[in-house]
Amino acid sequence: MAQLTKKDLVKNWLLGYSSETCYNYERLQGLGNTNAFMPIIRALYPKEKQAEELKKYLIFFNTEPSWMGTVVHGITAAMEEKRANGEDISADDIISLRSALMGPLAGIGDVVSQSIAYPILAGICISLALNGNFAGPILFEIIYKALMLGLGYSMYMLGYNKGRDAIVELLQTGLLNKILEAVSIVGLMVVGAIGASNVSLDLSFLNWEFDNALGTITFNVQTQVFDGLLPGLLPLLAVVLVWRLLAKKVKPTTIILGIFVFAFLLIAVRFLMGQYA
Amino acid sequence: MVFQAILVCLIATCSTWWFSHTITRTWLYPLWSGFLVALVMGQPLKGMMIAAAINLPYVGFITAGGSMPSNPQFAGPVGTALALASGMDANTASAVGVIIGSVAVFAWTFYMTVNANWVHLADKFLAQGNLKMVRVMNYVPSFFVSLLINGVPGFLAVMWGAKFGEWLQTFPQWIMDAFALAGGILPALGVGMLLNYLATTKLIPFFFLGFALAKFLNLSTMMITVIGAIIALLIYFYQNDPDKVGD
Numbered sequence: 001m002a003q004l005t006k007k008d009l010v011k012n013w014l015l016g017y018s019s020e021t022c023y024n025y026e027r028l029q030g031l032g033n034t035n036a037f038m039p040i041i042r043a044l045y046p047k048e049k050q051a052e053e054l055k056k057y058l059i060f061f062n063t064e065p066s067w068m069g070t071v072v073h074g075i076t077a078a079m080e081e082k083r084a085n086g087e088d089i090s091a092d093d094i095i096s097l098r099s100a101l102m103g104p105l106a107g108i109g110d111v112v113s114q115s116i117a118y119p120i121l122a123g124i125c126i127s128l129a130l131n132g133n134f135a136g137p138i139l140f141e142i143i144y145k146a147l148m149l150g151l152g153y154s155m156y157m158l159g160y161n162k163g164r165d166a167i168v169e170l171l172q173t174g175l176l177n178k179i180l181e182a183v184s185i186v187g188l189m190v191v192g193a194i195g196a197s198n199v200s201l202d203l204s205f206l207n208w209e210f211d212n213a214l215g216t217i218t219f220n221v222q223t224q225v226f227d228g229l230l231p232g233l234l235p236l237l238a239v240v241l242v243w244r245l246l247a248k249k250v251k252p253t254t255i256i257l258g259i260f261v262f263a264f265l266l267i268a269v270r271f272l273m274g275q276y277a
Numbered sequence: 278m279v280f281q282a283i284l285v286c287l288i289a290t291c292s293t294w295w296f297s298h299t300i301t302r303t304w305l306y307p308l309w310s311g312f313l314v315a316l317v318m319g320q321p322l323k324g325m326m327i328a329a330a331i332n333l334p335y336v337g338f339i340t341a342g343g344s345m346p347s348n349p350q351f352a353g354p355v356g357t358a359l360a361l362a363s364g365m366d367a368n369t370a371s372a373v374g375v376i377i378g379s380v381a382v383f384a385w386t387f388y389m390t391v392n393a394n395w396v397h398l399a400d401k402f403l404a405q406g407n408l409k410m411v412r413v414m415n416y417v418p419s420f421f422v423s424l425l426i427n428g429v430p431g432f433l434a435v436m437w438g439a440k441f442g443e444w445l446q447t448f449p450q451w452i453m454d455a456f457a458l459a460g461g462i463l464p465a466l467g468v469g470m471l472l473n474y475l476a477t478t479k480l481i482p483f484f485f486l487g488f489a490l491a492k493f494l495n496l497s498t499m500m501i502t503v504i505g506a507i508i509a510l511l512i513y514f515y516q517n518d519p520d521k522v523g524d
Contacts, residue, residue, distance in 0.1 A: 018298070024393040024396060111474075115337075115339060115471060115475055116475075119337060123336060126336070129328070136325065137329075140303070141303050144302070179513070188484040188487060188505075189505035190487060190501060191468055193496075194467070199465045239472070243476075255469075259465075263459035
């Protein structure tokens with residue numbers, strides 16, 4: 001009876017991190033997955049059947065491959081093991097289960113890795129780095145990788161040991177969503193902090209001086225109007241405006257262009273005020 | 278300098294050619310890939326600050342299914358190298374980084390398109406039962422594609438960055454002011470993108486809370502994270518088990 005050793009599983013898990021090495025529009029992670037499943041297929045099937053068994057991986061496949069999606073590979077490895085030992089599991093069963101799981105796990109995995117873990121970590125670490133603290137990039141690298149590998153390994157083993165039930169249960173109870181919602185709170189607060197400390201829009205060049213009987217009176221739009229109303233009002237408005245535009249499906253590239261046009265318009269105002277004379 | 282340029286070339290190559298995410302997953306982000314470039318170029322402190330500034334507009338960057346609204350893995354290493362070699366300040370580097378990242382989207386599209394060829398070759402090798410070549414197809418050809426479209430610009434940025442800097446010097450002051458102004462506003466894009474992904478109606482106040490804590494009370498991002506974590510835990514516990522809090 002063919003059985004997978006811990007070593008085979010770890011190899012499969014680690015090689016899964018190369019699933020985007022030959023990333024391409026046609027099959028995305030297909031070739032990378034074929035590469036990742038070599039140790040599993042080699043351990044389970046006789047040499048003449050290996051190429052045939054690998055064909056089920058060289059197809060379109062895409063999930064979040066590093067943080068959560070590893071569970072799909074774990075489940076697959078367990079199915080391959082059963083299939084090699086004569087259980088009634090067809091190649092199509094494996095393919096359809098993988099295709100069914102890749103979407104939901106791409107969804108959760110991207111939320112966890114790209115819209116929670118990354119911005120929180122980057123928010124803290126960029127602030128450190130901008131202040132000249134080397135802990136910024138170093139902490140970012142260490143914590144990001146520790147979380148990614150820790151979660152990736154746990155999810156892989158969960159998939160291998162518990163099979164599809166593990167993930168279906170996790171997706172259905174709503175527990176995961178509650179956790180994600182709670183963590184999103186941290187994310188949003190950090191995002192607010194990033195906005196406050198890093199977006200800058202300063203109109204203090206709009207400055208007029210008037211001479212009258214009482215002496216010189218200065219009127220500065222930035223310090224006397226906007227800062228007087230609320231510190232950081234203009235950066236906040238800029239963020240909210242960008243966000244609403246994105247929500248209306250305006251492309252980021254268009255917004256970038258808009259920001260440059262706006263910057264040049266402000267400079268044009270400075271020209272009119274004679275500041276470049 | 279040639280040696281530095283070659284190392285930057287390799288960093289830029291591997292920031293797109295992800296040979297293993299155990300290493301390269303964080304190279305997607307300018308904060309880390311730019312820092313590597315800064316180390317290689319012997320200007321760790323200045324380079325780190327520039328890399329962080331280039332990363333700012335990408336704080337809300339999300340890629341799914343291989344689609345990229347911009348190309349931070351190009352802007353990070355190449356932008357940092359260019360900024361260091363040409364002597365830009367951080368705000369200008371951030372603006373230039375965004376321009377580089379936007380233009381370089383086509384490099385990513387090219388990469389993702391051309392790589393399909395290696396998959397077709399892998400199809401043939403697999404049909405012949407040549408497993409070794411299937412693995413080679415996964416790792417080797419895409420390296421050279423990335424070397425060409427990402428590595429070479431990285432190399433050129435180091436070699437000719439000083440010339441680029443001289444050229445920038447000839448720009449009138451108002452253009453540089455406009456770039457710095459845009460560089461100050463651009464981080465709003467990263468923040469806005471993230472809000473677009475994360476914010477559900479009932480969670481939006483937390484964004485404003487974070488903003489207010491930072492702006493009005495001058496708390497650091499780390500302090501705000503801790504406060505956020507406490508609030509998140511409280512909400513999580515009360516929401517799950519309203520009767521059994523504390524046990």
